[in-house]
Amino acid sequence: MLSERLAAREREGRPIRVGVVGAGRFGTMIVSQLAAIKGMRPSVVADLETPRARRALHHGGVADVDIIEADRVDRANPVIARGGSVVTSDAGVLIASDVDVVVDATGNPEVACGTALAAIGHGRHVVMVTVELDVLVGAVLRRAADEAGVVYSAAYGDQPALIVELYDWARSLGFEVVAAGKGTKYLPAYRKGLPDDIWERYGMPEDASAGLNPKMYNSFTDGTKSAIEMAAVANMTGLRPDVRGMHFPPAGVETLSEILKPVEDGGILHHTGVVEVVSSIDREGRPVPHDLRWGVYVVLTSSSAYTRQCFADYGMPVDRTGKYAAFYRPYHLVGMELPLSIARAALDHEATGTPLSMPQAAVVCAAKRDLRTGDVLDGEGGATVYGLIEDTRAAAQQQLLPIGLSHGARIVRPVPEDGLVQIEDVSLETSGQLYQLWKEQQGLLPSRGR
Amino acid sequence: MLSERLAAREREGRPIRVGVIGAGRFGTMIICQLAAMRGMRPSIVADLDVPRARAALAHAGVADDVIVEASRSDRANPVIARGGSAVTADASVLVDSDVDVVVDATGSPDAAAANALAAIQRGRHVVMVTVEADVLVGAVLRRAADEAGVVYSAAYGDQPALIVELYDWATALGLRVVAAGKGTKYLPAYRKGVPDDIWERYGMPGHEHAGLNPKMYNSFTDGTKSVTQRVFAQAVRDAIGPEFEGGRSLC
Numbered sequence: 111m112l113s114e115r116l117a118a119r120e121r122e123g124r125p126i127r128v129g130v131v132g133a134g135r136f137g138t139m140i141v142s143q144l145a146a147i148k149g150m151r152p153s154v155v156a157d158l159e160t161p162r163a164r165r166a167l168h169h170g171g172v173a174d175v176d177i178i179e180a181d182r183v184d185r186a187n188p189v190i191a192r193g194g195s196v197v198t199s200d201a202g203v204l205i206a207s208d209v210d211v212v213v214d215a216t217g218n219p220e221v222a223c224g225t226a227l228a229a230i231g232h233g234r235h236v237v238m239v240t241v242e243l244d245v246l247v248g249a250v251l252r253r254a255a256d257e258a259g260v261v262y263s264a265a266y267g268d269q270p271a272l273i274v275e276l277y278d279w280a281r282s283l284g285f286e287v288v289a290a291g292k293g294t295k296y297l298p299a300y301r302k303g304l305p306d307d308i309w310e311r312y313g314m315p316e317d318a319s320a321g322l323n324p325k326m327y328n329s330f331t332d333g334t335k336s337a338i339e340m341a342a343v344a345n346m347t348g349l350r351p352d353v354r355g356m357h358f359p360p361a362g363v364e365t366l367s368e369i370l371k372p373v374e375d376g377g378i379l380h381h382t383g384v385v386e387v388v389s390s391i392d393r394e395g396r397p398v399p400h401d402l403r404w405g406v407y408v409v410l411t412s413s414s415a416y417t418r419q420c421f422a423d424y425g426m427p428v429d430r431t432g433k434y435a436a437f438y439r440p441y442h443l444v445g446m447e448l449p450l451s452i453a454r455a456a457l458d459h460e461a462t463g464t465p466l467s468m469p470q471a472a473v474v475c476a477a478k479r480d481l482r483t484g485d486v487l488d489g490e491g492g493a494t495v496y497g498l499i500e501d502t503r504a505a506a507q508q509q510l511l512p513i514g515l516s517h518g519a520r521i522v523r524p525v526p527e528d529g530l531v532q533i534e535d536v537s538l539e540t541s542g543q544l545y546q547l548w549k550e551q552q553g554l555l556p557s558r559g560r
Numbered sequence: 561m562l563s564e565r566l567a568a569r570e571r572e573g574r575p576i577r578v579g580v581i582g583a584g585r586f587g588t589m590i591i592c593q594l595a596a597m598r599g600m601r602p603s604i605v606a607d608l609d610v611p612r613a614r615a616a617l618a619h620a621g622v623a624d625d626v627i628v629e630a631s632r633s634d635r636a637n638p639v640i641a642r643g644g645s646a647v648t649a650d651a652s653v654l655v656d657s658d659v660d661v662v663v664d665a666t667g668s669p670d671a672a673a674a675n676a677l678a679a680i681q682r683g684r685h686v687v688m689v690t691v692e693a694d695v696l697v698g699a700v701l702r703r704a705a706d707e708a709g710v711v712y713s714a715a716y717g718d719q720p721a722l723i724v725e726l727y728d729w730a731t732a733l734g735l736r737v738v739a740a741g742k743g744t745k746y747l748p749a750y751r752k753g754v755p756d757d758i759w760e761r762y763g764m765p766g767h768e769h770a771g772l773n774p775k776m777y778n779s780f781t782d783g784t785k786s787v788t789q790r791v792f793a794q795a796v797r798d799a800i801g802p803e804f805e806g807g808r809s810l811c
Contacts, residue, residue, distance in 0.1 A: 111724070113731035146734030274561070281563035284596030416619035417592050449733060463561075 112453055116149030119457075126150045126456045127190055128449075129209035129234075131201045131225050132216035133157040133166040135322060136239055139445025140213060145170030147449055153190040155197050156204040163197035183207045205229050211452045213265075215239040215445070217326060219246060219514050223544045226262070230254050235261040235455035237448060241270060242490060245341045245473055246514040247547040248465035249554055255464075261455040264463035267447025269406050270342040272439060273385075274463035276408040277347050280437070285410040288382045288434060289370040290349060291340060293402030296358045296389040300331045302478050304493045329491030333358065333387075334513060337473045337499040338490070340385040344471035344499075346463045351471055352384040355498040361388040362400035363407070366436035367429040370409045375431050385471070385499070407438035469551060473497040474510035475531040481521045487536065489517030495531060506555055509533045515545060566599030576600045577640055579659035579684075581651045581675050582666035583607040583616040585772055586689055590663060595620035604636055604646040606654040613647040633657040655679050663715070665689040667776060673697055676712070680704050685711040691720060691788050720789045742789065750781045 119125055128144055130137050133155055144152040145167065152170060155163040160179055167177055172195050179197050180186040186196040186207040198204055201221070205212055205228045212229035214222040214236065222240035229236045236255065238244050244251075244264065255262035264271040269292040277290050295313070303311055305324040312327050319327075329335040337356070344350055357378055361369045370386055371377030379386075390401035411434050412418055421435035422428045428435045451462045475487070475495040487494045490513055497513040505512070511519065511531045519536035539545065569575055578594055580587050583605055594602040595617070602620065605613040610629060617627055628646050630636035633656040636646040640658050648654055651671070655662060655678045662679035664672040664686065672690035679686045686705065688694050694701070694714070705712035714721040719742040727740050745763070753761055755774040762769075762777050769777070779785040 111728040113728050116732055278561040278563045282566055283593055414592050420589055
């Protein structure tokens with residue numbers, strides 16, 4: 111068992127040494143869990159604000175006196191070697207020090223890009239929490255990791271990796287995957303939601319939201335994060351969005367298989383093998399019974415009548431035709447489960463989800479309001495654009511702006527509310543590493559007419 | 561991903577060759593799935609009642625005229641080599657033929673223990689569905705498998721292995737497991753239930769239970785199977801080492 115193999119590493123005095131970049135909400139969950147695990151150490155935590163990195167370690171029960179701040183690798187390494195924890199404001203120090211695995215939990219694609227490339231360059235395995243980056247340049251990073259002989263992995267515990275796990279389970283067993291995805295709280299009106307009033311929409315009291323990033327949480331409800339996560343899943347599995355933007359149907363675990371099946375069988379799908387997000391509330395805002403707000407699912411079918419009968423015999427929620435059944439996981443523990451990605455990378459040299467060589471889906475921008483010349487876009491979860499999942503080839507053909515590159519872009523040609531933002535509608539900073547890698551990833555797409 | 565690794569085995573023309581002993585309810589489910597998978601074959605199915613083995617393969621969509629009955633392993637091996645399916649009344653023929661993994665789904669502890677030992681001695685990995693055998697002699701079988709360099713594994717998909725998976729997930733993450741187990745339909749009075757009236761108690765109408773074993777289903781409700789599974793989960797936790805990773809270690 112994995113737990114025994116980790117315990118053996120602990121006994122042998124060679125725990126997996128982990129560096130976590132970014133000590134926000136997600137990073138804190140990772141760090142606090144790492145401190146509880148036999149066979150791993152939160153060896154280095156990097157955050158621009160080192161007190162935040164310290165606090166994350168405190169949540170993990172690490173005493174302040176045992177935390178050493180270090181701005182040089184040769185200061186950090188002795189602390190790591192004796193099993194202690196280092197905090198630093200410099201991700202470069204973390205990457206160059208003696209860690210086995212680097213986790214990026216910054217949530218900032220530009221920063222995450224630099225961290226991932228540097229970590230791969232140093233021969234570290236990388237676990238990528240910043241899904242936005244993964245959608246933009248994951249295929250290129252994965253190739254770089256392959257060449258360096260390290261693992262580039264999605265973060266177990268976050269929904270994309272858990273969906274990939276269900277997909278892999280189903281495909282290994284020979285089931286046909288009709289749809290796979292996650293639940294969230296969604297209404298079409300949320301698309302236009304602003305960061306200012308997000309806590310009410312998200313359902314979190316003001317005092318609980320202290321220290322949290324309102325843009326991030328706004329992205330959770332305006333559909334952008336869902337689009338990004340499903341694009342990541344598409345790129346790791348080969349599943350595709352059924353339509354641009356997906357359907358976001360209200361569905362609970364009992365109705366997944368009734369709704370997420372082909373139109374000809376009474377469902378809503380035009381294709382099978384799709385990524386889709388279900389809402390935990392119906393279009394009037396009422397809660398859906400047995401909702402899947404925190405969970406992930408797969409709807410599957412089998413060509414064998416005997417197997418289809420078994421779905422029903424063993425209590426799976428089956429649709430009216432008896433052809434489709436849903437399998438699901440009700441919860442995900444976000445950063446708390448991420449150490450399993452670390453274990454798989456360090457012990458087995460395997461990823462808990464990694465991009466395929468050919469990207470399938472992108473996330474493009476639509477205007478939250480009329481955008482005028484001179485307006486500056488504020489990216490994911492902001493007040494100017496929301497994200498829609500789109501087939502990569504269609505996005506490339508229509509020259510649509512990926513939302514991951516939109517932050518700071520200046521409008522040079524007006525875009526009406528709900529209009530799609532094209533690359534030529536904005537003036538874009540193109541000198542950065544992220545943009546260059548994105549161009550490289552675009553080069554992986556099949557050329558037009560093929 | 562596991563699915564990619566299995567697909568690669570399929571492409572390379574070397575699927576995992578599986579022998580399933582016992583073509584009852586559980587065995588039929590296994591065989592159906594094996595036939596649908598890329599990278600595996602239901603290479604040989606053994607059942608005392610050979611038509612039952614054929615029926616299981618038929619449920620899986622294997623045409624009757626490509627199923628070959630073999631009473632000797634040298635007859636079975638050419639069938640297995642060309643990716644076909646053999647059936648036999650004799651489990652020892654299955655164990656002796658060219659299979660990578662032997663699954664015991666007989667439900668009979670006596671037969672299961674013998675099958676497991678024979679398979680281990682022949683260098684086959686063993687997946688044990690017959691939990692009763694495991695509770696009685698699992699530690700000994702595991703030791704034998706270790707010595708032979710093969711895997712002795714619980715059956716993924718059945719509750720014990722799924723509970724072990726949850727246990728391992730929690731323990732690996734440093735969470736303390738307070739309790740682990742499964743659900744069932746149970747009343748204290750069910751303890752005294754007899755096989756004669758099990759279908760009413762289990763909630764399965766007359767036309768659905770044809771071919772099913774009333775003693776097995778009575779064990780599901782009288783608490784016996786639940787106790788067996790609980791003991792088994794404990795045994796696996798105590799006994800099975802790093803090589804226990806569900807299907808992953810089998811290929």
